[in-house]
Amino acid sequence: MEFRAVGKVYPAAGGGTAVTALGGVDLGIADEEFVTVVGPSGCGKSTLLGVAAGLVPPTSGEVLVDGRPVTGPGPERGVIFQQYALFPWLTVRGNVEFGLKVAGVPRRERRARAEHFIGLVGLGDFADAHPRTLSGGMRQRCALARAYAAEPRILLMDEPFGALDALTRVRMQDRLLDIWGRERRTVLFITHDVDEAVYLGGRVVVMASPGRVQEVVDVGLPRPRTEEVRLSPEFAEIRNRIWHAVYHQEGNTT
Numbered sequence: 001m002e003f004r005a006v007g008k009v010y011p012a013a014g015g016g017t018a019v020t021a022l023g024g025v026d027l028g029i030a031d032e033e034f035v036t037v038v039g040p041s042g043c044g045k046s047t048l049l050g051v052a053a054g055l056v057p058p059t060s061g062e063v064l065v066d067g068r069p070v071t072g073p074g075p076e077r078g079v080i081f082q083q084y085a086l087f088p089w090l091t092v093r094g095n096v097e098f099g100l101k102v103a104g105v106p107r108r109e110r111r112a113r114a115e116h117f118i119g120l121v122g123l124g125d126f127a128d129a130h131p132r133t134l135s136g137g138m139r140q141r142c143a144l145a146r147a148y149a150a151e152p153r154i155l156l157m158d159e160p161f162g163a164l165d166a167l168t169r170v171r172m173q174d175r176l177l178d179i180w181g182r183e184r185r186t187v188l189f190i191t192h193d194v195d196e197a198v199y200l201g202g203r204v205v206v207m208a209s210p211g212r213v214q215e216v217v218d219v220g221l222p223r224p225r226t227e228e229v230r231l232s233p234e235f236a237e238i239r240n241r242i243w244h245a246v247y248h249q250e251g252n253t254t
């Protein structure tokens with residue numbers, strides 16, 4: 001996936017001024033790479049992901065997937081947001097199968113794929129449960145299974161663990177890395193959380209306002225990432241460096 005000079009200006013609304021959310025972003029992401037994006041609130045992270053998802057049309061530049069410009073959402077790109085966006089009237093299985101049904105995948109294959117990914121996220125015992133009966137972490141695991149079941153090549157994740165408590169969040173990070181290790185996909189993962197960005201990412205993109213890439217950091221920590229890695233001095237060193245880059249940005253007034 002390649003961002004080529006991607007710019008986004010939201011037009012002025014209600015007598016206000018236009019907002020530059022992306023000011024010409026260039027970024028290349030390799031196949032099966034796990035890239036995280038971190039930056040202060042309002043620097044354009046969600047807009048960047050929205051453009052990649054085909055949900056936000058850029059004002060200038062383009063995003064290419066396999067050399068083809070993104071012009072809208074597509075089955076090769078799965079999106080996961082902070083809000084679980086599950087259908088409350090469907091069970092876990094129903095939610096995971098839903099997109100496959102719409103795509104016309106035959107029933108048997110649908111069922112098999114759903115079982116596989118529900119098992120992979122550890123929800124095998126909850127396939128017949130409705131979302132309201134699940135914890136936040138379990139709902140997000142369901143959303144992950146649903147995204148995976150469509151077999152996209154690219155997963156676009158916007159603060160997927162942002163609503164979870166600290167401990168569940170760390171567990172979800174481990175689970176996501178475990179799944180990614182088994183079923184490699186290209187991942188673009190947006191977060192506010194510097195620790196999360198470093199723990200998950202092979203590279204961390206540090207964004208700054210207005211919508212530009214300030215720095216791309218190669219993480220270089222070994223995989224699989226474990227608690228030992230999380231508590232290592234090498235982790236602390238990269239985390240501190242990125243924290244500094246995010247916190248001490250010029251013009252940061254929040």
Ligand SMILES: Nc1ncnc2c1ncn2[C@@H]1O[C@H](COP(=O)(O)OP(=O)(O)OP(=O)(O)O)[C@@H](O)[C@H]1O
Pocket residue numbers: 010011019020021039040041042043044045046047048192
């Ligand atoms: N639909 C919209 N219309 C107008 N302005 C918008 C719209 N969406 C975002 N913006 C503005 O664009 C800028 C970038 O927003 P964006 O949500 O991409 O940033 P972010 O880094 O994801 O922020 P946060 O971390 O707080 O979610 C902000 O100034 C925001 O107010």
